[in-house]
Amino acid sequence: MRDTAPLTDRARGEVMFRRGAEAITVGRFLADVAALAARLPEKPFALNLCADRYHALLGLAAALSRGHVMLLTADRSERRQREILAAYPDSYVLADAGEEPGWAAPPGALRVAAEGGGEDGPNPEIPLQQVAIIGFTSGSTGEPAAHPKPWGALVAATRAAAARFGLQGPAVTTLVATVPPQHMYGFETTMAMPLHAVTASHAGPHFYPVEVAEALHAAPAPRVLITTPLQMRALLGSGEPLPELAGVISATAPLATELAAACEVAWDTRVLEIYGATEIGSVASRRTRAGEIWSLYDGVELRREGESDTVWVEVPGMPAPVQLADAVEFQPERRFRLLGRRADMVKLGGKRASLASLNRLLMQVEGVEDGVFVAPDDLDSNPAARLMVYAVAPGRDPAAILAGLRERMEAVFLPRRVLLVPSLPRNAIGKLTRQALEDLRRQPVAGGG
Amino acid sequence: MSSVVATEAEVAELIVEALHLEVSPAEIDPEAPLFGEGLGLDSIDALEIALAVSKRYGFQLRSDDERNGQIFASLRNLSAHIDKNRVK
Numbered sequence: 001m002r003d004t005a006p007l008t009d010r011a012r013g014e015v016m017f018r019r020g021a022e023a024i025t026v027g028r029f030l031a032d033v034a035a036l037a038a039r040l041p042e043k044p045f046a047l048n049l050c051a052d053r054y055h056a057l058l059g060l061a062a063a064l065s066r067g068h069v070m071l072l073t074a075d076r077s078e079r080r081q082r083e084i085l086a087a088y089p090d091s092y093v094l095a096d097a098g099e100e101p102g103w104a105a106p107p108g109a110l111r112v113a114a115e116g117g118g119e120d121g122p123n124p125e126i127p128l129q130q131v132a133i134i135g136f137t138s139g140s141t142g143e144p145a146a147h148p149k150p151w152g153a154l155v156a157a158t159r160a161a162a163a164r165f166g167l168q169g170p171a172v173t174t175l176v177a178t179v180p181p182q183h184m185y186g187f188e189t190t191m192a193m194p195l196h197a198v199t200a201s202h203a204g205p206h207f208y209p210v211e212v213a214e215a216l217h218a219a220p221a222p223r224v225l226i227t228t229p230l231q232m233r234a235l236l237g238s239g240e241p242l243p244e245l246a247g248v249i250s251a252t253a254p255l256a257t258e259l260a261a262a263c264e265v266a267w268d269t270r271v272l273e274i275y276g277a278t279e280i281g282s283v284a285s286r287r288t289r290a291g292e293i294w295s296l297y298d299g300v301e302l303r304r305e306g307e308s309d310t311v312w313v314e315v316p317g318m319p320a321p322v323q324l325a326d327a328v329e330f331q332p333e334r335r336f337r338l339l340g341r342r343a344d345m346v347k348l349g350g351k352r353a354s355l356a357s358l359n360r361l362l363m364q365v366e367g368v369e370d371g372v373f374v375a376p377d378d379l380d381s382n383p384a385a386r387l388m389v390y391a392v393a394p395g396r397d398p399a400a401i402l403a404g405l406r407e408r409m410e411a412v413f414l415p416r417r418v419l420l421v422p423s424l425p426r427n428a429i430g431k432l433t434r435q436a437l438e439d440l441r442r443q444p445v446a447g448g449g
Numbered sequence: 450m451s452s453v454v455a456t457e458a459e460v461a462e463l464i465v466e467a468l469h470l471e472v473s474p475a476e477i478d479p480e481a482p483l484f485g486e487g488l489g490l491d492s493i494d495a496l497e498i499a500l501a502v503s504k505r506y507g508f509q510l511r512s513d514d515e516r517n518g519q520i521f522a523s524l525r526n527l528s529a530h531i532d533k534n535r536v537k
Binding site (some may be wrong): 101206207208209210211212230231233234237238239240272348349383411412415416417 | 468469470471482491492493494496497499500504509511512519533
């Protein structure tokens, strides 16, 4: 078995990226990679904060070719930068050339631009064992937990996804994505994919429905939309006409069957859903409208630990099995059914956190004597659902508590309502039962949020 | 321009309705930021607002408007942007 894989297995003349009207070939990409790689410092870690999808990919490829590890985070806030740089002090930072309103690159960041200008460059062989990226989740204490992924795992996952979604050519499929390049789902589908699947990523950004529609119209067929339930709902609601689509892929949150079916009808296409997590990447898919059973990618295996609910997933190229965050029921032929998230876990805007960790952060806010985050019943079906907070904080107002939370957590987890109560209905051992919280929720409340 | 003030009140109502906010429309400070500080909205809300705006006013929001016009810098900016671009 080979112990390396090339940076890309695509032909030099094929288009692998589109930036507006500009088509970037594999050869041009390799020239850009060589130019950037030559500028990188001698440090083992690259915190890649590029928002431009092509710049982000150049950062990954240049770091890989130098044997550096890319630190992958969709959260580009100063707080998250500080946390990651504290854990990886021997890092350099990559950011887009050019200014971005509302966001400032940290001082000393190396600016990335498509600067090579050449038509060809070396295609480095990269050891399969080399750690390519480290993704982050919010750990149980709120600090980022690191999830390294070797180059071999990345290549295997890309090839498995390409086989599953029919992205092996000969025609180059254009991928238009509404998800950021540095969220694990966006990373796998739009940064890893053009290296080892016959695809071209559209640089974006396209966030609003009209932009997504325009990008799709401008892209040559076949085209696939990489998106989320929230974005699908907005795009469908906008009524923007779309060109012929080979498929729509959704992830980050459960997709309601009704929404999937409505999009299939309106856009005359198939809507497929990916199951994955930051720790493992994508491991399974289904056609949402066809039923609730997921099919594992080639090479991925699930194992149950004895009679317990704990399920481990073995992913090709990963050094050890990883525990799944969800409870699953095994089905024949390498299929499974999701039994739902573990009760304490919530997922919003593609980010996962435990309510316990959010509660801990709430308790750190000045003046909060007791408090609890509560998830609404429709969290798994309503893409725009938000959390709420009950807090005991004499003399403090909801706005002050919200401000305290904002310093401590990502915006998607901020409660839409903060309700002040005289006390929380804790039982004799100090626990808040589900029933007690239900009762609290039904009570008429004074004071708003 | 009195229409801007009228639009402001209408847009405040649209935001509160679209996002199920607990504040009353009149409580939204027209000059406070809608995102981050101030009302504390985020990108999920931006899509919801874009959807509501396209239904009510018949035009689509764009990232360029957000970058150049700072449309989410305040209720006032967003309302002015709507006044300029509305087709219904």
